[in-house]
Amino acid sequence: MDLTARQRRMLEFIQRHVRETGYPPTIREIGQEVGISSTSVVNYNLNVLQEKGYIQRTRETSRGLRVVAPRAGAAWHPENEEYLVPIAGVIAAGEPLRLPETDFSITDYETIALTRDILAPEPDLFALKVKGESMIDALVNDGDIVILRRQSNAENGDMVAAWLIDEGETTLKRFYWERETNRVRLQPANPTMQPIFVHPANIEIKGKVVAVIRQVQ
Amino acid sequence: MDLTARQRRMLEFIQRHVRETGYPPTIREIGQEVGISSTSVVNYNLNVLQEKGYIQRTRETSRGLRVVAPRAGAAWHPENEEYLVPIAGVIAAGEPLRLPETDFSITDYETIALTRDILAPEPDLFALKVKGESMIDALVNDGDIVILRRQSNAENGDMVAAWLIDEGETTLKRFYWERETNRVRLQPANPTMQPIFVHPANIEIKGKVVAVIRQVQ
DNA sequence: CTTGACATAGAACGTATGTTCATGGTATAA
DNA sequence: TTATACCATGAACATACGTTCTATGTCAAG
Secondary structure, three states, X not given: OXXXXXXXXXXXXXXXXXXXXXXXXXXXXXXXXXXXXXXXXHHHHHHHHHHOOOEEEOOOOOOOEEEOOOOOEOEEOOOOOOXXXXXXXXXXXXXXXXXXXXXXXXXXXXXXXXXXXXXXXXXXXXXXXXXXXXXXXXXXXOOOEEEEEEOOOXXXXXXXXXXXXXXXXXXXXXXXXXOOOOEEEEEOOOOOOOOEEEOHHHEEEEEEEEXXXXXXX | OOOOHHHHHHHHHHHHHHHHHOOOOOHHXXXXXXXXXXXXXXXXXXXXXXXXXXXXXXXXOOOOEEEOOOOOOOOEOOOOOOEEEEEEEEEOOOOOOOOOOOOOXXXXXXXXXXXXXXXXXXXOEEEXXXXXXXXXXXXXXXXXXXEXXXXXXXXXXXXXXXXXXXXXXXXXXXXXXXXXXXXXXXXXXXXXXXXXXXXXXXXXXXXXXXXXXXXXX
């Protein structure tokens, strides 16, 4: 499912052209940029890009192109600065955090649009809606939306969404591995609250929190 | 510098078309949408729109259109979903909240771009950066960005930014006026914390909190 | 070697689409 | 009234642009 160098250049040029002019390039413009003299070759490669899911085409329509989600996670709207993050589900203290095994694409989920001012776009972003008031110690309340980067490990100080296996609990805390005692300290964001300590084998990290959005009332 | 109803519909259709398909419409597509049978009329009105600064055109280019900002200082660019909110300053417990007397424009301040998914755009929105950990009872921490609507009154249940005159303190709390005792209860968002009670004359409401954005780490 | 899948080139074709022109209606001001 | 600016119509035209067809080259599998 990989792209050839040519196809990658074509894809990047299409995105750049849309960003700079406001409309997609023609077959001939793409050919000129990438160094293809034949329109049929460009057309052929555009069809390949479409089959691989990178673009959508509209038949017999000039500039009938659009770049769609190139891969799972965050996806750009080429025409503007904002981008989409899939809302993968709900996070609640008592429930396991069930995420799709494979990469999930924005086409399968509700999404929330973010801007670069809020968070730099990157692959593997997803969002969760908070249910219940159990995350208040992380300064996160019912209804808040947390944006996470999918990863299964963490560095000290990261705010992570983790599943505590023995307790059967999902939690949002700052992660600190204490080497000397080989235990993990999970520190609430609220400095007035006490940390909890768990064994490294008892924790399953689901992702790193990179932003929180609260819509008041 | 005003637009006719037709021109406004054309502009809106162009924006919608770009948003939905990824490329601008043709002259004929615009005509069909707006109810103009003649391509020259559409062309004529497109030129008017261009002269008035609402769009840019590229000659002899199919779909060579782009919607641009209708005028400098406008709060949002019609071609994308995002819009700008001025960051008016800093909010901290110990400091008075000094806001400009007159309406302030985004040209005079740093801004943060938001999307409609986060908050519906409206006039009189502004943002404040939180300094210090004194607002933790409102589930707002150092570095968070709160989005407010400028208003000097509040309804019961609103989360407001208020200045407590006697105490010389700024605070973020939910506002409840208790008619029987004629006092105002300011309720922390964190349900484990206790409310405070103030006399109505002792409170100066600066705005209503409509969203909170946290960039973690 | 032959076969077939894949990538490329060039040219011819049809149509989608912007441009232009001749014409006319409706206002408002002189 | 006449003049003028503005807004609209429909048709003809030129070309920008997607589609298709034939031909060629490469490479791995049989």
